[in-house]
Amino acid sequence: MLVIENLHATVDGKEILKGIDLQVDAGEVHAIMGPNGSGKSTLAHVLAGRDGYQVTAGSIMYLGKDLLALSTEERAREGIFLGFQYPVEISGVSNIYLLKAALNAIRKHRGEEELDAMDFLTLVKDKMKLVEMPEEFIYRAVNEGFSGGERKRNEILQMTVLEPRMALLDETDSGLDIDALKVVANGVNALRGPDRAMILVTHYQRLLNYVVPDRVHVLAHGRIAKSGGKELAHELEKQGYGWIENEARV
Amino acid sequence: MGGPIDAKESYLAAAAAQADRLPGNAHSWLRQLRGRARERFADAGFPTTRDEAWRYTNLAALTRQAFAPAQPDIGAVTNDTLRAASFDLPAHRLVFVGGRYQAALSDPPKSDGVVFAGSLADAMARAPEQLQSYLGEIGTVEIGALAALNTAFLNDGAFLHLAAKTVLERPIHLIHFAALNAMSVPRTLVVAGEESCATIVEHFVGFDGPVYFCNALTEIALAARAKLTYYRVQEESAQSFHVGGVHVRQARDSEFVSNAVDLGGLLVRNDLRTVLAEGATCALNGLYSVSGRQHVDNHTVIEHAAPRSTSRELYKGVLDGRARAVFNGRVLVHPDAQQTDAQQTNNNLLLSDDAEVDTKPELEIYADDVKCAHGATVGQLDPNQLYYLRTRAVDDATARDLLTFAFANDVLRRFKLVPLRAELDRRLMARLLRGRVIREVELV
Numbered sequence: 001m002l003v004i005e006n007l008h009a010t011v012d013g014k015e016i017l018k019g020i021d022l023q024v025d026a027g028e029v030h031a032i033m034g035p036n037g038s039g040k041s042t043l044a045h046v047l048a049g050r051d052g053y054q055v056t057a058g059s060i061m062y063l064g065k066d067l068l069a070l071s072t073e074e075r076a077r078e079g080i081f082l083g084f085q086y087p088v089e090i091s092g093v094s095n096i097y098l099l100k101a102a103l104n105a106i107r108k109h110r111g112e113e114e115l116d117a118m119d120f121l122t123l124v125k126d127k128m129k130l131v132e133m134p135e136e137f138i139y140r141a142v143n144e145g146f147s148g149g150e151r152k153r154n155e156i157l158q159m160t161v162l163e164p165r166m167a168l169l170d171e172t173d174s175g176l177d178i179d180a181l182k183v184v185a186n187g188v189n190a191l192r193g194p195d196r197a198m199i200l201v202t203h204y205q206r207l208l209n210y211v212v213p214d215r216v217h218v219l220a221h222g223r224i225a226k227s228g229g230k231e232l233a234h235e236l237e238k239q240g241y242g243w244i245e246n247e248a249r250v
Numbered sequence: 251m252g253g254p255i256d257a258k259e260s261y262l263a264a265a266a267a268q269a270d271r272l273p274g275n276a277h278s279w280l281r282q283l284r285g286r287a288r289e290r291f292a293d294a295g296f297p298t299t300r301d302e303a304w305r306y307t308n309l310a311a312l313t314r315q316a317f318a319p320a321q322p323d324i325g326a327v328t329n330d331t332l333r334a335a336s337f338d339l340p341a342h343r344l345v346f347v348g349g350r351y352q353a354a355l356s357d358p359p360k361s362d363g364v365v366f367a368g369s370l371a372d373a374m375a376r377a378p379e380q381l382q383s384y385l386g387e388i389g390t391v392e393i394g395a396l397a398a399l400n401t402a403f404l405n406d407g408a409f410l411h412l413a414a415k416t417v418l419e420r421p422i423h424l425i426h427f428a429a430l431n432a433m434s435v436p437r438t439l440v441v442a443g444e445e446s447c448a449t450i451v452e453h454f455v456g457f458d459g460p461v462y463f464c465n466a467l468t469e470i471a472l473a474a475r476a477k478l479t480y481y482r483v484q485e486e487s488a489q490s491f492h493v494g495g496v497h498v499r500q501a502r503d504s505e506f507v508s509n510a511v512d513l514g515g516l517l518v519r520n521d522l523r524t525v526l527a528e529g530a531t532c533a534l535n536g537l538y539s540v541s542g543r544q545h546v547d548n549h550t551v552i553e554h555a556a557p558r559s560t561s562r563e564l565y566k567g568v569l570d571g572r573a574r575a576v577f578n579g580r581v582l583v584h585p586d587a588q589q590t591d592a593q594q595t596n597n598n599l600l601l602s603d604d605a606e607v608d609t610k611p612e613l614e615i616y617a618d619d620v621k622c623a624h625g626a627t628v629g630q631l632d633p634n635q636l637y638y639l640r641t642r643a644v645d646d647a648t649a650r651d652l653l654t655f656a657f658a659n660d661v662l663r664r665f666k667l668v669p670l671r672a673e674l675d676r677r678l679m680a681r682l683l684r685g686r687v688i689r690e691v692e693l694v
Contacts, residue, residue, distance in 0.1 A: 048641050051633065076643035088638045092656025092663075098642060101652075105643040158642065 007058035018222035034219035048082040077109035079165030083155040090142040149180040156187035173207035185210030260316030274374030287401035294395035320348030320429035341423035348429030370407035388469035389497035407437030414443035421449035431460035472504035498524035526559035536565035540573035547576035569605035580612040
């Protein structure tokens with residue numbers, strides 16, 4: 001589904017990604033771990049298409065297409081979803097408005113009919129139960145006055161409504177208490193399926209107790225320093241990142 | 251006539267020439283009021299940028315000519331033009347052309363001794379004693395030269411009187427058509443009795459064509475526990491000058507909401523001032539959307555004159571082209587106005603590199619037990635918000651529209667008069683989004 005080859009990227013002229021190779025197939029969940037500053041979030045934003053994140057070499061193929069040739073919104077319409085580490089507040093735009101605009105833009109792109117208000121509301125309320133969000137939240141402005149945990153739940157709500165082919169979750173687990181973490185994990189697990197792939201960017205192994213990944217990669221200094229199965233995450237939990245960073249330097 | 255026109259002298263001469271023919275002249279207090287106004291204007295003249303309150307607003311373009319006072323016989327307005335120019339609101343309608351009441355175009359509430367809404371000239375003739383303690387007393391001629399200029403020509407306008415405990419179910423919609431190629435001096439006096447409750451909409455419109463000058467003055471007196479929601483929509487023609495004063499006196503526990511929207515005019519200056527007695531509250535909401543070479547200046551003064559009064563102020567502006575905006579929000583807390591609670595916010599969104607904003611809060615606090623907060627911002631669309639929306643499949647142009655509209659909508663959503671808000675939504679979308687429509691305007 002996603003094939004990344006020799007990806008180099010700079011932010012503000014500084015090279016952050018220095019040759020990433022990664023393949024994620026449909027049905028798989030990959031965890032990308034690594035210390036702060038290793039390039040995890042940069043990779044997520046390069047995939048989503050953030051302005052100012054310059055790809056200087058390499059390629060990204062997504063569902064057989066050149067992902068880098070697509071704009072941010074085209075990527076979203078093609079099924080890429082980025083759950084933000086720090087979701088922004090947008091006062092004056094309600095959650096429900098944003099969800100509907102997003103879902104209908106995606107459906108239109110797929111040649112499907114736009115959902116009418118009733119069907120849409122039924123769908124959203126159903127998904128809200130999954131993320132244990134009170135109904136009044138959808139009428140509030142996007143993330144306005146939301147706690148950190150509520151913002152993350154809101155990201156998961158958006159993801160479950162939009163049903164992406166490829167979900168990227170950028171440190172969605174950070175700053176969550178155990179209950180919120182379980183809610184996020186439930187949302188992610190509910191979305192797992194044979195047609196869908198997920199990349200969980202995380203600093204800690206915590207989330208992986210609830211969402212068991214197929215593959216774990218460790219990023220260090222802008223490269224994948226080590227890849228393995230779910231047991232790699234446990235090893236990192238015990239030993240920290242130091243040994244991998246040292247290996248990567250050699 | 252050779253040499254530059256002396257606008258001040260021309261206006262003074264015109265005012266003096268009219269003085270004997272103005273309505274209500276039989277009453278010495280009215281004669282004296284106009285006389286004082288002429289003197290005040292003669293002393294002060296037009297403000298210049300050397301005056302602190304006019305530092306950013308230069309009236310040179312206005313004073314380059316002297317407009318003739320609007321004449322009584324202006325026949326351009328019909329029911330059709332009215333419908334096209336203003337809003338169709340479920341409201342009583344009072345229409346003014348060049349500041350003069352047009353009975354044939356109006357649909358006032360029945361005068362029943364409890365409510366009066368009609369011509370100020372009429373009231374001057376029939377019941378001047380109802381006016382005397384208010385007219386020129388709330389918006390005194392001492393306040394400013396332009397208020398004095400309006401008062402020097404004071405001849406007609408709107409008078410609204412609500413007896414105590416009157417609750418007006420239908421809003422009152424005042425439509426002011428400016429006279430072309432002339433100076434109009436619309437005047438409105440609202441006297442709301444104890445525990446009365448009403449909604450008033452003042453709409454200023456003008457036809458495209460010759461330049462004109464609208465110098466409006468509104469005075470509002472709220473008795474104890476009265477509640478008034480006051481909408482003011484300024485849509486003068488693109489070449490015109492508009493100067494508007496709104497002066498409010500709030501008695502104990504009264505509630506005043508001002509919702510002001512500026513869309514039109516070339517050079518616009520608004521002065522809104524309210525004085526709050528004990529326990530009174532006010533909410534001043536403002537939105538200005540300007541482009542091209544428009545200049546809009548909003549000066550507000552909130553005087554907390556007694557304990558336990560509350561003010562909330564939110565003014566937002568969207569500027570495009572080479573437009574310029576000024577916001578000056580003065581909050582004055584008197585020494586005995588303990589437990590004052592005041593909040594002021596001014597946010598500006600610049601859609602072009604050439605637009606410019608000068609924003610200035612002015613807090614003068616002479617009491618010690620108060621809560622006063624203020625904040626001002628000037629900025630462009632937030633790239634992080636744009637990116638977030640685009641990752642949610644919203645295309646770039648729509649994301650920009652959405653954020654721009656949402657910014658302005660933050661003010662409009664506070665407007666409780668839904669049909670008016672819907673009209674303003676449409677106008678705003680036409681301006682900001684060049685006609686593109688955001689579906690389901692109910693964004694929040």
